[in-house]
Amino acid sequence: MINKIGKVTVYVQDQEQAKDFWVNKMGFVLKVEQPMGPNAKWIEVGPSEDEFTTLVLYAKSVMEQQKPSAVAHPSVLFSTTDIESAYEKMKQNGVEVDDMLRMPFGTMFSFKDQDGNDYLLREDK
Template sequence: MIHKIGKITIYVNNQEEAKRFWCDQLEFVVTFEQQMGPELKWIEVAPRIGAETTFVLYDKKAMLAQKADANVSHPSIILSTTDIATAYEKMKSKGVEVGPLMQMPYGSMFSFKDIEGNTYLLREDK
């Protein structure tokens, strides 16, 4: 069902400054960068190319515009699966509280909550 901790989203005030910090000061590398609209990029950094887990540097204001009640004061964990539909149905059948299965231009995903009410995102890796 879930095969790795794929991404941890760090909500930042300025994506470019955050990228410079992680890459220039901590010697991380940019593993993926793509424009998501006129004001927002998807930026992933990691300690090295090929690292299993990456940090997504995501703009706080953009996240709050998408989801006003998002908690941007701490990182968000994105788990990975290779079969989102099966994982969704399996988690639902086991009584896990899941959000809607979303088909986005950049991938399929859904949120779910643990027993403490913490929210996670499961995303399909292709």
């Protein structure tokens, strides 16, 4: 039935600020940006050009008008093969990061985007 995760929608206050955060601080690439009516754009970013899964940076105000119950923020867990390097790079880029958690099942840390939404980055080897 399902063989891939296509898109994860992140509801944001300001699409341009969100795009700046994901592209310039997190090193993602802009995959799609196109008008979506008079007040919003459809913006997708991803870790690389080759990655299938993307984040859709959707205007929170637009979704609040369309379907208010949908605006709850999703839990998103990202993966890396070098947690130490990712942690240092995010700090250098001004991303708000929490302390590194070293657990028997893996090493990880939380970080926040431009709107204060929480994400988790976990090392997968």
